[in-house]
Amino acid sequence: MASVTLENLKKTYPGGVEVVKGIDVDIADGEFVTLVGPSGCGKSTTMNLIAGLEEPTSGTIRIDGQVVNDWTPKDRDVAMVFQSYALYPHMDVRRNMAFPLEVAKLDPKVIETRVKETAERLGIDALLDRKPKELSGGQRQRVALGRALVRKPKLCLFDEPLSNLDAALRNQMRAELKKLHEDLKATFIYVTHDQAEAMTLSDRVVVLHKGIVQQLAPPKEIYARPSNVFVANFLGSPKINMMKAKTLRCEEAVRKLSGGREVLVGIRPEDVHIGTGAPPPDAPAGKVYVVEPMGAETWVMVEMEGERITARGGAAYAGRSGDVAWLQFDVNKLTLFDAKSEKRIDHSA
Amino acid sequence: MKRIGLWFGLIAAITFCAGPFVWQMLTSIRPESDLTSLGMPTAVTFDSYVGAFHGRPFGHVILNSVIVAVVTTLFCLAVGASAAFALAKLDFRGRKALLFASLAVSMFPPIATVSPLYLIIRSVGLLDELTGLIIPYTTFALPLTLWILTGFFEDIPDELYRAARVDGCTPFQAFRKVLLPLAAPGLATTAILVFIFSWNEFLYALTFISTPEKRTIPVAISLFAGEHKEPWGEIAAASVIATLPLIVVTMFFQRKIVAGLTAGAVKG
Numbered sequence: 001m002a003s004v005t006l007e008n009l010k011k012t013y014p015g016g017v018e019v020v021k022g023i024d025v026d027i028a029d030g031e032f033v034t035l036v037g038p039s040g041c042g043k044s045t046t047m048n049l050i051a052g053l054e055e056p057t058s059g060t061i062r063i064d065g066q067v068v069n070d071w072t073p074k075d076r077d078v079a080m081v082f083q084s085y086a087l088y089p090h091m092d093v094r095r096n097m098a099f100p101l102e103v104a105k106l107d108p109k110v111i112e113t114r115v116k117e118t119a120e121r122l123g124i125d126a127l128l129d130r131k132p133k134e135l136s137g138g139q140r141q142r143v144a145l146g147r148a149l150v151r152k153p154k155l156c157l158f159d160e161p162l163s164n165l166d167a168a169l170r171n172q173m174r175a176e177l178k179k180l181h182e183d184l185k186a187t188f189i190y191v192t193h194d195q196a197e198a199m200t201l202s203d204r205v206v207v208l209h210k211g212i213v214q215q216l217a218p219p220k221e222i223y224a225r226p227s228n229v230f231v232a233n234f235l236g237s238p239k240i241n242m243m244k245a246k247t248l249r250c251e252e253a254v255r256k257l258s259g260g261r262e263v264l265v266g267i268r269p270e271d272v273h274i275g276t277g278a279p280p281p282d283a284p285a286g287k288v289y290v291v292e293p294m295g296a297e298t299w300v301m302v303e304m305e306g307e308r309i310t311a312r313g314g315a316a317y318a319g320r321s322g323d324v325a326w327l328q329f330d331v332n333k334l335t336l337f338d339a340k341s342e343k344r345i346d347h348s349a
Numbered sequence: 350m351k352r353i354g355l356w357f358g359l360i361a362a363i364t365f366c367a368g369p370f371v372w373q374m375l376t377s378i379r380p381e382s383d384l385t386s387l388g389m390p391t392a393v394t395f396d397s398y399v400g401a402f403h404g405r406p407f408g409h410v411i412l413n414s415v416i417v418a419v420v421t422t423l424f425c426l427a428v429g430a431s432a433a434f435a436l437a438k439l440d441f442r443g444r445k446a447l448l449f450a451s452l453a454v455s456m457f458p459p460i461a462t463v464s465p466l467y468l469i470i471r472s473v474g475l476l477d478e479l480t481g482l483i484i485p486y487t488t489f490a491l492p493l494t495l496w497i498l499t500g501f502f503e504d505i506p507d508e509l510y511r512a513a514r515v516d517g518c519t520p521f522q523a524f525r526k527v528l529l530p531l532a533a534p535g536l537a538t539t540a541i542l543v544f545i546f547s548w549n550e551f552l553y554a555l556t557f558i559s560t561p562e563k564r565t566i567p568v569a570i571s572l573f574a575g576e577h578k579e580p581w582g583e584i585a586a587a588s589v590i591a592t593l594p595l596i597v598v599t600m601f602f603q604r605k606i607v608a609g610l611t612a613g614a615v616k617g
Contacts, residue, residue, distance in 0.1 A: 048511075051511075052514075053511050053514060053515070072514075072519070073514045073515050073517070074514075074518070074519065079515065080511075080512070080515040082508045082511070082512055083508075084506060086508040086512035088509065088512075088513075088527055090530045090531060099513075099516055100517055103516055103522065104517050147512075147516070157515075
């Protein structure tokens, strides 16, 4: 069990590239926290700093309250799963999994039992004598996971572990990872650029952008109350609709909510409906740009005033590109952002 | 027509590569009277082989060459591999500069360095000692070793090194347990090149060694010639003997070298 605290953590590479610009994060014992952001946001660097693979330029890293800045990865006793799996090609699965225990000079009998236990739990006990090159991507991924879990780590780091898997396998592993975390009760820190993984897996999500924490909150809160335009745009699929109030023809209502400030208006696609029947005179209307049936849902992209708005059409929606459509939505579902600072404006709704 | 052209090219290439060695072989088993003739030998005799050892410490000489080449190769691999690992995987100032500086060392033509080296080796008392060859050989073969091996270590994904570190290895353990086994093709390639270089080196061996029992093969063979006679048969026999270890070593490492050379090629 381990808590992790990052205080004003900074990392500047030689040549002056500042990748991490002062991160403050407090991760509780047994928590599953995801660092998410676009590539180059500093999430992997932050991970490497926690693991001890890179040295911070300034700031402190605490594990279980102890400052570990100068500790080697070995002393930090942190397990890590890499995107490329990083299995040792010259060792079979058994030795790959035993490796961290062998380095720690554990009793061979203990090593054998632990490797067997872990392999059984992950369903790879039949593969123990194979070399990594004889395994499929999904199997390699499990072995990489096994090599981390065999250590019974108190802190486990995941660096985009599912990115190299195909979509079906990724969803399956995602669920298994979550279950694994519930069983192990270890602290998991997970890096991904995939917002779906961030939303589904974590207790809390850290949204990083340009080396700065944009928001740190549970997934539901981040989704419902994104702290700024970047976070709103980054999380959620399909993407949030972000535009001027004029496009949605709700300027009057928005002015009341915002107190007259110039704002950007965001609304999630599931909160915008395609209107049925005759539109009211002042309803926002446009032409259907493209229709995306998803089965349970149909997303309809409507073009109006030069902008495209994604709306919910319902499973039975039968419209086509080029049809006239009008939109219905609850003004209280709007999220307002200051047009200049791009920060969310709290309103009474 | 195409076929004929291909065969012609093939034969030309084989003749070009293997011809001199075959000729040497043939010369070594000809009777002395037959030496200047072309074509196949009229009779087969091993007199030249016996003669090569007769009245000369040629057995010693072979042993000297083996010692010098093997020890130089081991030194180069030991120093080269750990240095190349550091250059490829560890972060420190002046990596590039170090690599180019090492290349610069190998740029000096041997003839330019032989006199100052002679003075140095004399002053440290290594003149006429095999150690006096091993040290400069290592110095001059090291840059090549470093360049080839650095390429190999750079080809090994960084994540493997990081994984080993997270798994509890010190940098040196990560090198020894994970990276070194993966660089085996590179080590084999380098080993063969360094071995051949030290096996064939002539100038330093001629200059630094004066006792006949301490000479290496190339020097010894060059001094076969007497005042009145060039013993071509014996020279040929000695050359064949000198070439055999190279063939054996190459065969031994061959599989790995092929992998090694292509890996280097793709890297560019």
